[in-house]
Amino acid sequence: MKFLDIAKVYASSGAGGNGCVAFRREKFMEYGGPYGGDGGRGGDVWIEAVDNLNTLIDYRFQQHVKAKNGEGGKGKVMTGANGADAVMKVPPGTQVYEEDGETLIADLADVGQRVRLLRGGNGGFGNAHFKSPTNQAPRHANPGQPGEEKTLILKLKLIADAGLIGMPNAGKSTFLSRVSAARPKIADYPFTTLEPQLGVVKSDNTDFVLADLPGLIEGAHEGVGLGDRFLGHAERCGTILHLVDGTGDAVAKTYKIIRGEVEAYGHGLSDKHEIVALNKIDSIPKAALAKKKAALEKACGHEVHLISGVSGAGIESVLREMAKEIRKRRKPQTAKAIKAAKEKWVP
Numbered sequence: 001m002k003f004l005d006i007a008k009v010y011a012s013s014g015a016g017g018n019g020c021v022a023f024r025r026e027k028f029m030e031y032g033g034p035y036g037g038d039g040g041r042g043g044d045v046w047i048e049a050v051d052n053l054n055t056l057i058d059y060r061f062q063q064h065v066k067a068k069n070g071e072g073g074k075g076k077v078m079t080g081a082n083g084a085d086a087v088m089k090v091p092p093g094t095q096v097y098e099e100d101g102e103t104l105i106a107d108l109a110d111v112g113q114r115v116r117l118l119r120g121g122n123g124g125f126g127n128a129h130f131k132s133p134t135n136q137a138p139r140h141a142n143p144g145q146p147g148e149e150k151t152l153i154l155k156l157k158l159i160a161d162a163g164l165i166g167m168p169n170a171g172k173s174t175f176l177s178r179v180s181a182a183r184p185k186i187a188d189y190p191f192t193t194l195e196p197q198l199g200v201v202k203s204d205n206t207d208f209v210l211a212d213l214p215g216l217i218e219g220a221h222e223g224v225g226l227g228d229r230f231l232g233h234a235e236r237c238g239t240i241l242h243l244v245d246g247t248g249d250a251v252a253k254t255y256k257i258i259r260g261e262v263e264a265y266g267h268g269l270s271d272k273h274e275i276v277a278l279n280k281i282d283s284i285p286k287a288a289l290a291k292k293k294a295a296l297e298k299a300c301g302h303e304v305h306l307i308s309g310v311s312g313a314g315i316e317s318v319l320r321e322m323a324k325e326i327r328k329r330r331k332p333q334t335a336k337a338i339k340a341a342k343e344k345w346v347p
Contacts, residue, residue, distance in 0.1 A: 014042025016144030
């Protein structure tokens with residue numbers, strides 16, 4: 001299935017049904033009077049986060065979403081049927097924006113979240129609604145109210161606990177395949193990964209989701225290479241693992257380039273907890289390795305892990321640190337959920 005994380009949808013709710021003008025005419029009924037029913041309500045447009053979806057590809061082919069109109073009122077004071085709602089099913093982590101792409105309408109981070117985007121029009125009153133002592137035979141009814149129309153922008157930000165960033169060919173896909181059951185494409189040319197890949201990792205009795213993001217290069221925030229739009233999938237991560245290719249000549253410069261792109265992207269990504277690892281150490285002489293580690297630690301200002309995605313050296317210590325940070329982030333959420341469960345009233 002093709003990965004799609006941005007979609008444009010034209011949505012419209014249903015119009016209300018028209019009210020009915022009718023009179024009661026039956027044998028032996030001397031005073032029949034107005035007998036027209038109200039129109040039915042138009043359907044709403046809802047959006048719901050559901051499980052087992054991880055892409056917006058459905059809305060590449062279904063770009064128009066329309067709820068049903070309400071039925072008109074009928075004689076014998078019968079109200080028309082309400083129009084059926086239209087429900088847009090999306091993966092968790094989907095955000096809904098106005099047409100400008102900046103005004104946030106809804107953020108569906110959890111499975112089961114449901115938000116009404118457009119409200120259906122009310123049905124019109126039939127003539128039976130207007131009868132009174134001074135108007136015993138009203139011959140008018142209200143039309144149904146029109147529905148709402150709106151152009152929506154859907155943006156998917158994957159729900160992952162940790163994210164992998166770095167230059168192309170830094171070994172991110174190899175790392176993901178080493179620590180999880182995911183099997184991303186691995187090759188010896190840049191931009192092998194063209195879309196985010198997810199894998200479930202277990203370390204230190206903690207299960208978490210790790211996202212491998214396509215590589216960044218200098219100028220990515222200006223659209224160079226694949227650009228930086230995939231960085232949005234790291235916004236919900238609790239920690240970021242920054243992999244640096246140890247076989248390169250200037251590891252400190254490489255680190256600063258990626259950090260510059262992350263800071264240029266913004267959205268609080270540069271403030272997230274970062275783990276830096278020097279990868280491919282099995283291909284570096286020991287003397288050069290010590291110099292590169294020192295240069296990288298000076299550039300980032302904290303400890304640098306030495307790892308190899310091929311041999312597995314040093315990977316366990318990186319995973320333990322990631323798991324520790326993720327547990328720390330989950331703890332307040334767990335305490336909040338327990339408190340809410342205790343406060344919930346049960347009859």
